[in-house]
Amino acid sequence: MPTIFSKIIAGEIPCFKVAENQHFIAFLDISPLKKGHVLVVPKVEVDYLFDLEASEYTGLMNFAKRVAVAIKSSIECNRVSMHVIGLEVAHAHIHLIPINTPNDCNFSNEKLKLSKQEFEGIAAKIAANFK
Amino acid sequence: MPTIFSKIIAGEIPCFKVAENQHFIAFLDISPLKKGHVLVVPKVEVDYLFDLEASEYTGLMNFAKRVAVAIKSSIECNRVSMHVIGLEVAHAHIHLIPINTPNDCNFSNEKLKLSKQEFEGIAAKIAANFK
Numbered sequence: 602m603p604t605i606f607s608k609i610i611a612g613e614i615p616c617f618k619v620a621e622n623q624h625f626i627a628f629l630d631i632s633p634l635k636k637g638h639v640l641v642v643p644k645v646e647v648d649y650l651f652d653l654e655a656s657e658y659t660g661l662m663n664f665a666k667r668v669a670v671a672i673k674s675s676i677e678c679n680r681v682s683m684h685v686i687g688l689e690v691a692h693a694h695i696h697l698i699p700i701n702t703p704n705d706c707n708f709s710n711e712k713l714k715l716s717k718q719e720f721e722g723i724a725a726k727i728a729a730n731f732k
Numbered sequence: 733m734p735t736i737f738s739k740i741i742a743g744e745i746p747c748f749k750v751a752e753n754q755h756f757i758a759f760l761d762i763s764p765l766k767k768g769h770v771l772v773v774p775k776v777e778v779d780y781l782f783d784l785e786a787s788e789y790t791g792l793m794n795f796a797k798r799v800a801v802a803i804k805s806s807i808e809c810n811r812v813s814m815h816v817i818g819l820e821v822a823h824a825h826i827h828l829i830p831i832n833t834p835n836d837c838n839f840s841n842e843k844l845k846l847s848k849q850e851f852e853g854i855a856a857k858i859a860a861n862f863k
Contacts, residue, residue, distance in 0.1 A: 649811055651800045662793040669782045680780055683816040688834050703819050709838055
């Protein structure tokens with residue numbers, strides 16, 4: 602079923618994109634827990650991660666790894682954490698969050714408010730490091 | 733570097749195992765957020781998930797998917813969430829948690845205290861559903 606992610610994928614809603622190929626897209630979460638908090642999304646409309654067809658699932662995980670490496674090269678952090686919760690938007694998505702402490706990826710924390718310019722700067726940096 | 737997970741993998745410390753093959757093992761988290769909270773661990777001693785060699789990484793993700801399907805078949809839940817944080821034990825591991833609300837996988841929640849018998853019952857059920 603179409604969600605806001607389908608509109609982002611179709612380019613009908615803008616996003617701060619960091620990576621994209623034929624099957625997957627990665628863009629900044631606009632309510633980030635930390636600067637460099639990215640969502641990695643398959644283009645196919647599947648709600649539940651583990652319902653993805655085998656090659657889509659493996660492809661998504663490998664794409665997410667490349668994005669995580671780009672985040673770590675761009676944002677000062679100990680490591681990049683990975684989370685798939687998926688009860689809020691009914692389209693599978695992976696959260697990648699640069700963290701220094703376990704509490705940095707606590708989803709009950711207050712989200713950051715960043716300016717358009719800050720989002721653009723972060724997205725450009727991660728995109729430049731995406732290999 | 734060896735951590736408590738290496739001792740579990742070697743069988744030197746017992747665990748409530750739900751699945752195992754040559755490369756990966758899955759067992760119950762003994763401080764679970766929910767009943768059926770499982771850790772999926774590669775046998776190779778690598779601290780950071782995204783440092784795993786390509787085939788180990790893909791293999792781990794595919795193994796985790798099979799464990800997640802078994803958890804969903806065993807525990808009443810809306811879906812199984814996935815988390816890799818990794819700042820507490822320096823050996824890569826994936827948390828799989830059966831959830832009904834986003835807060836069910838909030839790591840700052842108090843952990844459940846279960847009896848050995850309860851852990852054994854849950855592990856046996858998930859192991860029986862592991863395909």
